[in-house]
Amino acid sequence: MSLQRISVIGAGAWGTALAILAQRAGRDVTLWPRRAEQADALRGARENAAYLPGVPLDPGLHIETDLARALDADAVLYAQPAQHFRGFCRNAAPLWKGAALVIAAKGIECETGALLNEIAAEALAAAPVVILSGPSFAAEAARGLPTAVALAGDRADLVEALMAALAHGAFRPYGSDDPIGVEVAGAVKNVLAIACGIVLGKGLGENARAALITRGLAEVTRLALAKGGRAETLMGLAGIGDLILTCTSLKSRNTSLGFDLGQGKPLAEILAARRSVAEGVTTAAAVATLAARIGVEMPIAGAVHRILAEPAAIDDEIRALLARPLKRES
Numbered sequence: 001m002s003l004q005r006i007s008v009i010g011a012g013a014w015g016t017a018l019a020i021l022a023q024r025a026g027r028d029v030t031l032w033p034r035r036a037e038q039a040d041a042l043r044g045a046r047e048n049a050a051y052l053p054g055v056p057l058d059p060g061l062h063i064e065t066d067l068a069r070a071l072d073a074d075a076v077l078y079a080q081p082a083q084h085f086r087g088f089c090r091n092a093a094p095l096w097k098g099a100a101l102v103i104a105a106k107g108i109e110c111e112t113g114a115l116l117n118e119i120a121a122e123a124l125a126a127a128p129v130v131i132l133s134g135p136s137f138a139a140e141a142a143r144g145l146p147t148a149v150a151l152a153g154d155r156a157d158l159v160e161a162l163m164a165a166l167a168h169g170a171f172r173p174y175g176s177d178d179p180i181g182v183e184v185a186g187a188v189k190n191v192l193a194i195a196c197g198i199v200l201g202k203g204l205g206e207n208a209r210a211a212l213i214t215r216g217l218a219e220v221t222r223l224a225l226a227k228g229g230r231a232e233t234l235m236g237l238a239g240i241g242d243l244i245l246t247c248t249s250l251k252s253r254n255t256s257l258g259f260d261l262g263q264g265k266p267l268a269e270i271l272a273a274r275r276s277v278a279e280g281v282t283t284a285a286a287v288a289t290l291a292a293r294i295g296v297e298m299p300i301a302g303a304v305h306r307i308l309a310e311p312a313a314i315d316d317e318i319r320a321l322l323a324r325p326l327k328r329e330s
């Protein structure tokens with residue numbers, strides 16, 4: 001199977017980086033920004049100055065605003081925020097021409113607690129789905145710095161074809177047959193990163209952060225298992241790999257959101273200054289909804305959700321986390 005024509009939905013940082021990477025890998029790439037003004041700006045400047053400054057767009061990259069034309073591809077990569085995924089599927093369903101759907105967003109639907117692959121199965125059933133996740137800051141990947149990601153799907157032929165279509169230079173996709181584990185890992189690490197940022201912002205130290213990452217890994221593993229994923233997936237790129245990247249760097253929007261909160265900045269002020277961090281707030285709510293619905297114990301994710309809903313509770317929530325009864329590690 002050859003996947004030559006690749007379209008990317010969403011021209012934020014990650015969508016633009018993925019389009020650049022696919023083009024460097026030799027594919028015929030179309031980037032679909034949702035707004036016509038952004039399309040004009042990209043065509044004019046040949047750079048995504050708003051979301052990925054300093055990385056030129058190759059003249060061969062097609063910028064397309066017509067969704068039907070963009071969906072006429074071998075593979076369509078979805079790289080808009082997770083909360084807009086259902087809307088995308090609904091708009092795309094009548095126009096779908098048989099492409100594979102690669103979900104590159106990291107999140108869970110807030111209203112329902114649904115994973116994005118579950119939404120795709122309901123709302124875009126015609127599309128075979130692959131999840132792309134793992135430790136990958138868009139700015140580094142787009143600059144050609146070494147980056148390894150996971151591509152996970154039930155169909156081995158499709159996963160392999162996508163690996164071949166996207167791999168180039170130092171961008172290395174690794175295959176997986178556990179899309180649920182990979183998807184859960186990518187969504188929940190955003191919430192754990194907020195927790196790590198809070199702890200650092202509060203000055204609680206690096207020991208505390210390491211403990212949070214480790215206990216967070218246990219939490220996300222419980223959720224992945226409950227959803228039908230595999231524990232070993234959490235030891236791979238999408239699990240521990242992305243936790244290491246995101247939870248230890250203030251380049252992460254989620255970690256920096258937590259850091260600012262920990263430093264006592266009002267949430268409204270943080271969100272007003274950087275719109276992009278808002279996705280972490282909805283993901284925290286979504287993870288809490290899902291965990292409660294299926295009865296998975298996620299104390300760190302729960303605390304983050306409550307802190308974001310009521311930032312004044314930050315000290316009480318941290319105290320409560322530290323006061324949890326001691327038990328054997330599992």
Ligand SMILES: NC(=O)C1=CN([C@@H]2O[C@H](COP(=O)(O)OP(=O)(O)OC[C@H]3O[C@@H](n4cnc5c(N)ncnc54)[C@H](OP(=O)(O)O)[C@@H]3O)[C@@H](O)[C@H]2O)C=CC1
Pocket residue numbers: 010011012013014015033034035038051079080081082084104105106107136137138139276279
């Ligand atoms: N940035 C990164 O390093 C990585 C991000 N991801 C994931 O990729 C996804 C996209 O993130 P990223 O590219 O960073 O986002 P950015 O913050 O860079 O850009 C936001 C994007 O969301 C779009 N958007 C805003 N409102 C809507 C809406 N109502 N409907 C549809 N799209 C909308 C914006 O379009 P507009 O400009 O028109 O408002 C823009 O394309 C997220 O799920 C993120 O977790 C995954 C790996 C790495």
Ligand SMILES: O=C(CO)COP(=O)(O)O
Pocket residue numbers: 106134135136137138190193242245246251252253254255
């Ligand atoms: O997913 C990412 C890196 O893998 C990007 O993380 P942030 O959204 O926290 O910046």
